[in-house]
Amino acid sequence: MNQQQLEKVRDGKGFIAALDQSGGSTPKALLAYGVQEDAYSNKAEMFDLVHEMRTRIITSPSFNSDQILGAILFEQTMDREIEGKYTADYLAEKGIVPFLKVDKGLADEKDGVQLMKPMPELDDLLKRANERNIFGTKMRSNILEPNAQGIKEVVEQQFEVAHKILNAGLMPIIEPEVNVYSDNKEQSEEILRKEIEKHLDQLQDGQEVMLKLSIPTKANAYKPLIDHDKVVRVVALSGGYSRDEANEKLRENDGLIASFSRALAADLNVNQSDEEFDKKLKDAVDTIYDASVNKK
Template sequence: MNQEQFNRMKNDDGFIAALDQSGGSTPKALKAYGIDEDQYSNEEEMFDLVHKMRSRIITSPSFNKERVLAAILFEQTMDRTIDGKYTGDYLADKGIVPFLKVDKGLADEEHGVQLMKPMPDLDDLLSRAVERNIFGTKMRSNILEANESGIKSVVEQQFEIGKRTVASGLVPIIEPEVSIHAEEKEQIEEILKNEIMDHLNQLNDDEYVMLKLTIPTKANLYKELIDHPQVVRVVALSGGYTRRQANDKLKENEGLIASFSRALASDLKEELSDDEFNTTLDEAVEDIFDASVHKTLK
């Protein structure tokens, strides 16, 4: 583990940029950016275009260490270069901590949740992440109903993968997303918090994790998780809220910082000039940074 990056993630102000759209979500990300599916003819061209989009964000002067703590990358982004450097190294040189999305997507819904699909190549991927100077990982599950056995299975799977990640020398971001459209969202979040606490309390003193959670219905519900000694940071996903909605909800939760994807990039368009692009990105970065440092607990 890189101790300097660990201290930064633990203590510094800022937020995490989620730039980790994978195969299934890449067409949507490109479409939002202004590139329709008829502008590329195969997967290789699609990934070339999304890497160009991400590179434009990462190299922008608006994307700086003063406000952006870290960025989460897709596997192909980790393996590609920006200005002759692997993406993780380019970020680190800017003072931004690199993370890697390691899950392979979601399984079909069962018991009100979607577990992660099997990850047979996880150990190889973790080894490659270490070689690429990645600091941590992220993996996402999805919770749709207040089904205790389903939620329990999500948290168990997340921490099982998380402990394997810790053993490889990386810090995992555990992400059991709660759908913002769930009818029993508040009840789900109470069950989820208790399950996470149980697993956190079983970690050894040298085992650290991060948590990425949907902004809770009940403000400050996750304060106990934020204060846990084995938790480096608790970050929030935007989950389909607009940037304004997500920021307003985030400000109600002390110590919770953003890890936004769509809410960060929603106004960025390919046709913007570089000056227009940087100005638009700067506005988004500043809005999310302000919401993340609002009442941040030290």
């Protein structure tokens, strides 16, 4: 594991950009960017267009290491190039730590949660991630109800996969998202925090993880996780909140930084001039950075 990148992620001021929309969410991401579905006729063309969008974001002067600690990539983005360099290498040269989304999407709902689908090709993907100089990974589950059994299974699955990622020499970001629109969200978060703590306490010496969580209903509800000696960093997803709303909620939580996707790219459009595009991106980066480092 790259120790310089580890120190940046652990101690740096800023946030992590989520650029990891994959198969199911790519059409929505392109549509939000102003690319209509009739602009492509197959998945290959669709992924070409989304790589153009991500390239435009990553190469923007506003996408800089002064404010952005890391970026989460989709598998195809990892295997593609930006200005003649593999994406992770391009990011690293900018001083931005590269992460990779490794999950294959969500299973059907059961016991109030959605577990991750099986990942039979994970070992091969982790090997390729190391070859592409990826620092860490991210994987998402979804919690819809405060079902103790379901949440227990979510956390067990997350840590089971995290151990494989650690054994491959990579840093896992564990993401058991609590749906921000679910009923009894605060109750789900309390169950989740306790389950995560159990597994953190079982990690061996030298083993550390990162967490990506929904911004809690009760401010600082995740402070025990942020302060845990087995946690490198806790980052927050925007979860469907507008950028202003997500930033406002984020400011209430000491030590919690952003890892936003939609809230980062919401104002970007394919038809903008480079000057206009960079200005919109800078506005987003500035406000998300401010919410990550300046607390109430």
